[in-house]
Amino acid sequence: MTKIEKEIRELEDKIRYHQNLYYVKNETEISDLEFDLLFKKLQKLEEENPELVSENSPTKVIGSDLDNSFEKVTHKIPVMSLANTYNTTELQDWIIKTSEEELYSIEWKVDGASIVLYYENGKLDKAVSRGQKGIGDDITENIRTVKNIPLVLKEKISIYVRGEAYMGFKDFEKFNALNDGKYANPRNSTSGSIKHKNSKEVAKRPIKIFTYDGYFLDGYGKIKTHTEMLAYMKKLGLPISEDNVLSKAKDVLKNIEKFKNKKDSLDFPTDGLVIKLNDFALRDNLGFTSHSPRWARAFKFDALMKESKIIKIDFAIGRTGKITPRAEIEPVQLGGTTVRFATLHNQDYINELGVGIGAKVLVAKRGEIIPAVEEVVEAGENGVFQLPNNCPTCKTKLDHIDDSVDKFCPNLDCPDREVNNLIFYCARNQMDIEGLGEKQIQNFYDLKYIKKIPDLYNLHKKESEIMELDGFGKKSVSIILEGIEISKKKDLKLLLPSLGFSEIGHKVTELLIDSGYDDIDKIIAIAKSKNAEEELLSIHGFGEKIVQALISTFQDKKVLSMIESLKKYGLNFHAKKKELSSNQIFLNQSWCVTGSFEKFQPRDKAMDLILFHGGKKVTSVSSKTTHLLAGENAGSKLEKATELGVKIISEKEFLKILSENQISL
Numbered sequence: 001m002t003k004i005e006k007e008i009r010e011l012e013d014k015i016r017y018h019q020n021l022y023y024v025k026n027e028t029e030i031s032d033l034e035f036d037l038l039f040k041k042l043q044k045l046e047e048e049n050p051e052l053v054s055e056n057s058p059t060k061v062i063g064s065d066l067d068n069s070f071e072k073v074t075h076k077i078p079v080m081s082l083a084n085t086y087n088t089t090e091l092q093d094w095i096i097k098t099s100e101e102e103l104y105s106i107e108w109k110v111d112g113a114s115i116v117l118y119y120e121n122g123k124l125d126k127a128v129s130r131g132q133k134g135i136g137d138d139i140t141e142n143i144r145t146v147k148n149i150p151l152v153l154k155e156k157i158s159i160y161v162r163g164e165a166y167m168g169f170k171d172f173e174k175f176n177a178l179n180d181g182k183y184a185n186p187r188n189s190t191s192g193s194i195k196h197k198n199s200k201e202v203a204k205r206p207i208k209i210f211t212y213d214g215y216f217l218d219g220y221g222k223i224k225t226h227t228e229m230l231a232y233m234k235k236l237g238l239p240i241s242e243d244n245v246l247s248k249a250k251d252v253l254k255n256i257e258k259f260k261n262k263k264d265s266l267d268f269p270t271d272g273l274v275i276k277l278n279d280f281a282l283r284d285n286l287g288f289t290s291h292s293p294r295w296a297r298a299f300k301f302d303a304l305m306k307e308s309k310i311i312k313i314d315f316a317i318g319r320t321g322k323i324t325p326r327a328e329i330e331p332v333q334l335g336g337t338t339v340r341f342a343t344l345h346n347q348d349y350i351n352e353l354g355v356g357i358g359a360k361v362l363v364a365k366r367g368e369i370i371p372a373v374e375e376v377v378e379a380g381e382n383g384v385f386q387l388p389n390n391c392p393t394c395k396t397k398l399d400h401i402d403d404s405v406d407k408f409c410p411n412l413d414c415p416d417r418e419v420n421n422l423i424f425y426c427a428r429n430q431m432d433i434e435g436l437g438e439k440q441i442q443n444f445y446d447l448k449y450i451k452k453i454p455d456l457y458n459l460h461k462k463e464s465e466i467m468e469l470d471g472f473g474k475k476s477v478s479i480i481l482e483g484i485e486i487s488k489k490k491d492l493k494l495l496l497p498s499l500g501f502s503e504i505g506h507k508v509t510e511l512l513i514d515s516g517y518d519d520i521d522k523i524i525a526i527a528k529s530k531n532a533e534e535e536l537l538s539i540h541g542f543g544e545k546i547v548q549a550l551i552s553t554f555q556d557k558k559v560l561s562m563i564e565s566l567k568k569y570g571l572n573f574h575a576k577k578k579e580l581s582s583n584q585i586f587l588n589q590s591w592c593v594t595g596s597f598e599k600f601q602p603r604d605k606a607m608d609l610i611l612f613h614g615g616k617k618v619t620s621v622s623s624k625t626t627h628l629l630a631g632e633n634a635g636s637k638l639e640k641a642t643e644l645g646v647k648i649i650s651e652k653e654f655l656k657i658l659s660e661n662q663i664s665l
């Protein structure tokens with residue numbers, strides 16, 4: 001291996017290591033800047049030595065900043081649904097009808113978003129969503145960022161594979177925690193992610209793909225069975241499930257039991273199994289119905305599924321303005337409750353199902369999630385439902401923002417948004433105001449007693465009017481008014497996330513406070529300052545999106561005037577101080593750390609000491625950084641610090657400072 005080649009491979013490994021830390025473990029050891037430098041170095045070497053570029057170089061899997069607008073692509077292979085079976089009798093009937101002699105493949109039905117990968121001459125040419133009626137969205141840029149699929153196959157072959165994009169439960173939880181729990185479940189967050197407009201953002205999300213069917217342009221080519229096809233796909237480097245079982249017809253039910261036993265220990269979401277005839281010649285004989293192959297069946301574990309009919313479709317507009325279509329259905333009993341409504345999620349979901357008013361549908365309830373329309377049994381006469389162009393409540397034109405699958409009402413004064421903002425503010429996880437639930441808030445809103453959050457603090461003026469209302473007495477009114485009074489004592493840590501600004505949830509608030517922005521005036525000042533972007537980006541855990549949200553929120557005049565009125569009512573926009581040492585030797589200093597240390601492992605231990613003794617922590621070196629704690633193998637931060645004249649402290653010097661100030665490790 002030449003020296004250059006060695007350098008390239010080492011850079012690749014290093015970048016992959018840091019990507020893995022960042023994307024999989026949510027940790028960082030180097031700043032974005034350092035990472036960019038590594039990346040650029042690799043790009044440069046690759047440009048100069050094209051023959052040394054490896055097929056899966058990390059330079060090929062980083063998203064672009066371009067706004068993806070999705071082109072429509074006509075599929076080259078059949079992308080049909082699967083007919084469902086809900087119990088073993090149904091499945092057994094199908095096997096008898098199909099063939100009792102043949103072998104069947106049993107596979108997990110992973111619950112994510114369906115996609116097709118088109119490889120031409122061994123290279124990933126296009127990735128396309130399932131879409132509808134054989135036409136999907138070109139989501140290639142987004143799918144390129146998925147790290148477990150090859151961009152280049154081991155052979156120069158043209159092959160088209162169907163796959164499912166999904167998020168594992170653990171990955172999803174971590175990802176969702178970083179986003180203040182705004183995603184309902186892995187499936188929704190996956191389908192939102194693959195249609196995101198910015199593939200750089202998609203690259204940060206823990207999406208995986210598993211592939212389960214392969215086709216050539218002329219069908220199955222020389223390959224005779226499904227198992228052989230999967231083995232070939234595996235050889236090409238495609239991700240195949242390890243759990244697939246090839247079963248005799250008579251053993252299918254027994255094997256299904258084995259899958260069932262394993263189901264709860266899986267780290268990815270499934271909604272059942274897929275049973276497929278193994279032999280391709282037989283498949284061709286059987287062919288397709290208008291919407292699914294005759295040679296395969298889905299087997300759903302979840303029996304909590306009932307047939308009903310869609311009477312009406314209405315909408316909920318949430319606090320953020322997001323519109324969610326909801327079907328009113330003929331009431332059915334499901335898992336002990338009467339279900340009258342089922343969610344339809346968004347227009348994409350409606351399109352994929354092909355659902356409309358009057359359709360006969362299957363409705364399912366899974367865990368605690370709201371029941372959803374899962375499948376159309378018989379389309380109604382009204383065709384596929386279309387979401388309105390305007391907000392049904394305030395008539396403002398709806399907008400697409402961010403995740404393109406959802407539509408939003410952009411009007412901040414939209415009555416639905418206002419009510420839901422108030423509900424959010426008073427909710428248990430937020431300001432937790434007793435006695436003010438959804439019903440009471442809606443009631444007061446309709447009576448125009450409250451409109452925006454500050455109005456809550458004037459509600460006491462309506463005490464006698466409220467007392468007259470049905471369902472309120474002296475006691476309940478005093479509980480509410482007391483609850484409102486108590487809320488004034490809660491501090492910034494709860495107050496800020498309760499205001500419901502986009503991106504500014506509990507986690508972001510905590511990070512702000514931990515970085516020394518423990519008062520709303522400090523936050524406003526930084527957001528308005530000239531180097532707002534640089535300063536905020538240096539906070540560990542903050543990305544571009546959060547920083548832009550902070551800047552635009554705290555520059556917004558309406559927001560600022562709301563904060564002013566809340567202050568007048570006596571709300572506490574200051575965070576309680578964390579326990580700090582009385583020995584504040586690092587006060588007014590802003591420290592960054594780089595390299596590795598002998599006495600501090602992990603190196604955050606050094607940072608904890610700095611914070612405890614009054615210092616501030618930053619994760620990249622800027623003109624405002626006062627000290628750089630530099631250990632072994634310090635990288636570009638050291639260069640930058642030298643350039644900017646930041647004081648550089650070695651481990652030895654740091655230990656000396658500590659001991660001189662009687663601080664023990």
Ligand code: AMP
Pocket residue numbers: 080081082083107108109110111113114115130163164212274298
């Ligand atoms: P349905 O959407 O209910 O019609 O079911 C068909 C979908 O199941 C396909 O579009 C795939 O996205 C998904 N699926 C998940 N796992 C598999 C699998 N092992 N084989 C076939 N389809 C699968």
Ligand code: ZN
Pocket residue numbers: 317391392393394395396409410411414415416
């Ligand atoms: Zn509206």
